[in-house]
Amino acid sequence: MWDLVSAYGPDVTTLCRAGTSLMWGIDGLGLSAGPVGTVPEVRFSSDKISSRPESAQLTLGEGPCRDAAATRAPVWAPDLATGSWRQRWPWFTRAALDAGARAVFALPLHAGGMRHDGAVDLYRPLPGPLNSAERLAATTFTAAVAELLTLESHGLNLTQVFARGWRDPRPAGTAQEAEGGAVAPAGTEGVLLAGWFGPAMLGPVRDQIRTHALGQGLRNDQAHRFVLAVQEAVVNTVRHGGGHGQLLLWRRAGHLWCEISDHGPGISAPETSGADSATGPAPVWPGSSGLQIIRRACTSVDITTSPTGTRLLLSHSLAPPSRA
Secondary structure, three states: HHHHHHOOOOHHHHHHHHHHHHHEEEEEEEEEEOOOOOEEEEEEOOHHHHHHHHHHHHHHOOHHHHHHHOOOOHHHEEEOOOHHHHHOOHHHHHHHHHHHHEEEEEEEEOOOOEEEEEEEEEEEEOOOOOOEEEEEEHEEEEEEEEHHHHHOOOOOOHHHHOOOOOOOOEEOOOOOOOOOOOOOOOOEEEEEEEEEEEHHHHHHHHHHHHHHHOOOOOHHHHHHHHHHHHHHHHHHHHOOOOOOEEEEEEOOOOEEEEEEEEOOOOOEEEEOOOEOOOEOEEOOOOHHHHHHHHHHHEEEEEEEOOEEEEEEEEEEEEOOOOOO
């Protein structure tokens, strides 16, 4: 999944254009997506086979995309000509068959603890199910699409970050940074640090977070606590979130923001103590003292978790830059 994000991000359309070549046996691909609670919009269709049914199911209010989004589970329809699918989606199946689609597979946009309304829809002109390898490829591709949609939702300019390689966390290379990876001056808006991390990167990530925290104006004690919070999240991701994760650090609207995410198994059921009134009960953190460290060090903490992964969004308020 991370390789797809790195190779085709940050533009989700670029990834979708490559979709049919990345998944053997898929002839058409459609993406309908939108924020949770909204009606998804058609974001991409690869050809005539996918274009008409992709639009039709949103117009008609029925179809595999709608069902996958509503149930949060994949829909595998290997032969739309059979009676069961015709009864389930009478109008959609007519539009899809007329367009030349005989099989359709819809996967909900749910990965890394985040969910988007809509689905990735895969079309075939001939009937037949996906085998286990094809299902794995479709699931991996959809996770990459969902990850890019989540990155897109932050409203950050990630083009230059991806151009430099979305691998180990590194300075983002903003225009305000000096040559050689110097820290952006205090007050610089935008992405400061971005990339993936694993066990070997724990030390470098800690050092870079501290450098940027101090560079953006946090006092020594504030920077120390913020670094501890980020380090706690990063270590837990490595230990409990599949061994690898993704980190984004940026400045916006007087706050330093840090997002740590993984595609691991998620955190266990919500606990009843330590709830944040703004976000509801806090999930159980592996090692309750670690979560307390995070909450005490940050201005805000938002934890989103599901069986598809966990995402922590931390922030710390910044003093306005001093005027000369």
